[in-house]
Amino acid sequence: MKNPPALDQLIAALKVLPGVGPKTAQRMAFHLLQRDKAGADKLARALDRALTKLTHCERCNTFSETPLCSICADPERRPDQLCVVEMPADLMTLEQAKCYQGLYFVLMGRISPLDNIGPKDVNLDKLMVRALDEVVEEVVIATNFTAEGEVTAHMIAELLKERGPKVSRIARGMPVGGELEYVDLSTLAQAVYERKSLTPPADPSAQPG
Amino acid sequence: MSQQGRVDRQPGYLLHTQPYRETSLLVEVFTPQHGRFTLVARGARRPRADVRGVLLPFQPLTLSWFGKGEVRTLHTAEWNGGVPQLSGIRLVCGFYLNELMLKLTARDDAEPRAFTIYDQAVRALAQTHSLSSVLRRYELRLLQALGYAGSFACDLHGELIDPAADYLCRGGALPERASGEAAGPSVCLPGAELLAIEADDYAAASTRRAARSLLRLLLTDLLGEEPLASRELLQAINAIAD
Ligand SMILES: [Zn+2]
Numbered sequence: 001m002k003n004p005p006a007l008d009q010l011i012a013a014l015k016v017l018p019g020v021g022p023k024t025a026q027r028m029a030f031h032l033l034q035r036d037k038a039g040a041d042k043l044a045r046a047l048d049r050a051l052t053k054l055t056h057c058e059r060c061n062t063f064s065e066t067p068l069c070s071i072c073a074d075p076e077r078r079p080d081q082l083c084v085v086e087m088p089a090d091l092m093t094l095e096q097a098k099c100y101q102g103l104y105f106v107l108m109g110r111i112s113p114l115d116n117i118g119p120k121d122v123n124l125d126k127l128m129v130r131a132l133d134e135v136v137e138e139v140v141i142a143t144n145f146t147a148e149g150e151v152t153a154h155m156i157a158e159l160l161k162e163r164g165p166k167v168s169r170i171a172r173g174m175p176v177g178g179e180l181e182y183v184d185l186s187t188l189a190q191a192v193y194e195r196k197s198l199t200p201p202a203d204p205s206a207q208p209g
Numbered sequence: 210m211s212q213q214g215r216v217d218r219q220p221g222y223l224l225h226t227q228p229y230r231e232t233s234l235l236v237e238v239f240t241p242q243h244g245r246f247t248l249v250a251r252g253a254r255r256p257r258a259d260v261r262g263v264l265l266p267f268q269p270l271t272l273s274w275f276g277k278g279e280v281r282t283l284h285t286a287e288w289n290g291g292v293p294q295l296s297g298i299r300l301v302c303g304f305y306l307n308e309l310m311l312k313l314t315a316r317d318d319a320e321p322r323a324f325t326i327y328d329q330a331v332r333a334l335a336q337t338h339s340l341s342s343v344l345r346r347y348e349l350r351l352l353q354a355l356g357y358a359g360s361f362a363c364d365l366h367g368e369l370i371d372p373a374a375d376y377l378c379r380g381g382a383l384p385e386r387a388s389g390e391a392a393g394p395s396v397c398l399p400g401a402e403l404l405a406i407e408a409d410d411y412a413a414a415s416t417r418r419a420a421r422s423l424l425r426l427l428l429t430d431l432l433g434e435e436p437l438a439s440r441e442l443l444q445a446i447n448a449i450a451d
Contacts, residue, residue, distance in 0.1 A: 151304065158449045
């Protein structure tokens with residue numbers, strides 16, 4: 001027996017979600033249609049609304065219902081700092097950490113050569129226009145510390161080299177409150193490779209005589 | 210308890226990962242005795258998963274797994290250490306090592322020589338300043354280990370390469386003494402350069418240029434004109450840096 005076409009189309013549509021294969025898609029479709037019609041209706045409306053209302057903020061590229069997102073439109077934020085993150089979830093996490101008062105740029109991805117995602121696929125052109133607006137003085141790169149996030153950071157640093165803004169990378173090292181004995185070996189090793197000096201830099205004006 | 214297809218404590222490198230289902234990872238690994246294959250690392254994307262800080266590319270690992278068929282299951286992964294994580298342009302070069310390995314090897318073929326060549330290249334990338342020599346040596350030795358190229362010490366007729374003569378090189382064939390026009394894609398190189406390449410002696414800029422054109426030819430012959438994504442990225446970054 002064959003499924004009615006509308007059911008087949010729903011199953012096929014659900015398969016666009018990452019990690020959802022034919023079996024999972026079928027289970028989802030049956031659940032929505034049989035057990036949770038109200039939920040299905042809500043999902044359909046939310047999806048429709050998101051597709052028609054959501055766009056990308058013209059300054060920071062994150063999802064927004066208005067041309068400028070709420071952070072970019074906030075006059076209290078420091079306009080001279082621009083923090084570059086991979087995804088909107090990273091922006092949200094940084095906001096929760098309450099450590100940064102500047103503005104953001106969301107790449108909506110990362111460079112991943114082995115997945116054929118190149119510099120052109122992660123909005124670097126838009127980032128360059130944003131970072132070189134002559135107001136931004138520091139670009140803080142907060143892409144992930146994965147190989148892909150690191151390559152993306154390197155590409156951005158190269159693009160911004162000698163173009164005006166100072167470029168920095170968020171630091172990697174021991175977790176806060178971390179005890180050496182229990183930390184990841186690779187994290188510990190990298191913290192040693194990237195150790196920082198505690199010797200104050202020699203200041204010629206402080207020399208006696 | 211014995212698990213089907215259980216393999217314990219093999220040296221290995223991770224070539225590529227992709228998310229799998231809600232919390233897992235599909236990991237393409239390369240090992241000397243079991244070649245290249247796919248492992249599922251269950252729960253590896255959970256926020257506090259122990260393997261998060263271990264399943265890193267360009268880091269020597271010790272892997273145990275079980276299962277049969279196309280996708281096996283990672284049991285444990287240990288981090289061996291000794292190699293700083295690649296960064297910057299070295300990291301882009303690392304992606305190139307991986308892309309070549311993924312494209313040139315078949316799944317499940319034991320390639321102990323290729324593994325050694327990969328291991329040496331990763332360690333060299335982390336240390337040396339001469340990145341192009343590392344890449345050329347890797348390309349050549351990998352092609353030779355996989356049987357796609359012969360030694361450049363002898364010509365097509367089994368005679369030793371004469372440093373003073375010019376040789377015509379083609380994909381999949383030994384060099385032959387140049388005489389007149391060549392048919393098909395080829396490069397013409399002095400014997401002295403071929404001998405330097407075979408001896409891993411990249412001190413001279415002319416040898417590095419010769420190796421670049423020779424290996425480009427051999428790789429294009431094998432992989433076709435389809436550009437390598439990591440090579441394009443390397444070129445894009447070099448173009449900005451210049
Ligand atoms: Zn915005």
